[in-house]
Amino acid sequence: MRLFCNYFLPSKKLTALTLLPLAYNAQLLANDTPPAASTFVPVKITAPVGNDFDWLQLTSLEILKGDIKTLYDDKLEFDSDELGVLVIDWDDVKILQSKGIVSVGFTDLTTKTGRLQVQNGKSYLDGVEFDPQHIMTLIAGEPTEANYWSSKISLGANFRQGNTDQIDYSAQAKVTRRTTESRFNADYLGNYTKTDGENTVNNHRINGHFDWFLSKQFYLRPVFAEYYKDPFLNIGSKITLGSGVGYNLIDTSKTELSISAGPAYTYTRFDQHEVGSSNTEGSGTFVLDTAFDTELSKSVDFNAQYRIQYGNQQSGGYSHHAMATFEVELTDMFDLDLSFVWDRTNNPRANADGTVPNANDYQFIVGFSIDM
Template identity: 35%
Template sequence: MQTFFFSLPVLSAEPIPELIERKTQNNNTIVVIERFDWITLHTDEKLKGDLLSMYDDELEFDSKELKELLFEWDEIIGIKSKGMQSVRYKNGSDIIDIEGWIVLENSVLTISSNGKTIEVPKENVISIASASGSLLDVWSADINLGANFSKGNSTKYDYTFSAEAQRRTSGSRFKISYIGNVSANRDSDTGERVETANSQRLTSSHDIYINEKIFFRAVDAEYYSDIFQNIDSRLTAGVALGYHLYDKKRFSWDVTAGPSYQKTLFATASEGEDRSEKSGVLTLGSNFDIEINKEIDFVADYQLQIVSENAGQYIHRLETGVEIDLTSDFDLDLTFYVDRTEKPHQDDDGNLPLKNDYRLVVSLGYSF
């Protein structure tokens, strides 16, 4: 029996977009779709654009006119996709991943895949992500810049730059992020420039979802450098197991734990001491995110590395603050950073760096 899917007609002053017909390999199923994804809200309003993803009971949609929008999953009563989507859903005690064209109607998600149609109750859908192969459909990114300048008897400036990119599918998540911070003074008489801070951190992780609660972090890597902590470079690589401690619409909390290997090259060392240190690592992490309202999010990301005494013994990192949406693309971030090394490594002059570094950064962010 042949099964047909047709896009609903929509009243518009614009010409009707060209329809695209696709057939499965055995021609048992014909899918007729438009150039846009369509969603229908619980108010019966229809929007066209790009369906970006559905995670944690929130659907992200890029409207042609209204730009990026976020809806609660229970606010969506209809979907018609323009192309292949990757869907993860529950079937009893099993978790199933499948790719196909999707239609949501009457609280049932119909997936057209490999010449067959599969019907899934809406409440059983865990996640949706694009499977079209387009980079713009599967990748998201944001950049932030915070800066402070002053001029007078001495010129002072500091800036913090950060960037993050993320690729999500229905069954995995890859993230890479960078943050750099530089502060310096310049004397107006001598013109001498003196740095007071210079640090960089590059992190990357790849999570594979095992089920609704557990994920395996197949890659957990970090590069860190801070001359003022006497660290020329520090490389850490390992794996971890993660658990969704709490995962609701407006509140999520993940914890991770796993082994790593670390190699540190100190900027300087006392006479007779080795500049490098190798150590096994036990890494513990916590990521907390709560949506205060539709414009404001509070986040707290904490990591503890337990290493050898010469490598610092306990290395703490905390990044916490609020993200305020200004427009669909721009946001204002207020972020507090804490870095603590329990046993810092002294330099070649016998000076011991302070254990704690604090920074409060106000930055403007752009998401795309």
């Protein structure tokens, strides 16, 4: 389950807000007639039966009762009383009304709390009308630290015994902390293979960055960092630390494309080195990072990342990390992930015996993941 929340302004004393009665929902389902303007004016009436639930009606006129979870990237998570957690495009929401307080993050990076009512292009928070197009995030209740975080873990393994004894495993993990004003991401990708008792693959990559949004599109990246290890590429450890800026080129309910760039410093410790050469190298670098995410269908997502790094020749010169993944939804919590990874170091450092590692590494990873 993905949970996001926002920093918020101190809430004012709440006023009474009329929730649409269940009988009204049934009438709307029958004739789909928009209510009169006076319907939206908060008045004190007896709460309808079933006021223990949030109510959702889709543009298809289907009505659901349950609990609002979160809205982010124009995706509403709604925990249906009968169907479980559903992820719904914001464009498919006709009516949404909360039973209690929700926290709404707006595109101007402010946050307000109150009872929410959305209907036919109009929105009200504690009876005050606002444009629903200005909603960026939404979560039920008051913000707590736990609601800022989400995570995903994907694991894949292959065990073979007979003429060849082989063990393969791969692991991917992602942790995100998201508020209206900021975003923190950390990713891990690791692969290990042992064939007939000999280690043949052993690489690990950890990336992290922190973004501070100045607008919905433009953000500062005060710090980003990467740790990489691959003895078979003669890299004992490679650490990159830098800062930069970024911009969201596309930000719709189905597709996101962002780009960021900035200067950095890279320190590399080589696993082996020839006689007379140093086993470490430091270099100023420039990093360009792009991320793409799109919804191909209701159950299939595609995302890709391409990171380019330019350093001096002694530290490897030009290098890149490219990864493309198809995420196939199996259940509300479990996905099948199909990933292709291409790593390249343009000028790999020679081993102690003078042999030069291959500049390219390719991987195809099949894993099962869980969202938390």
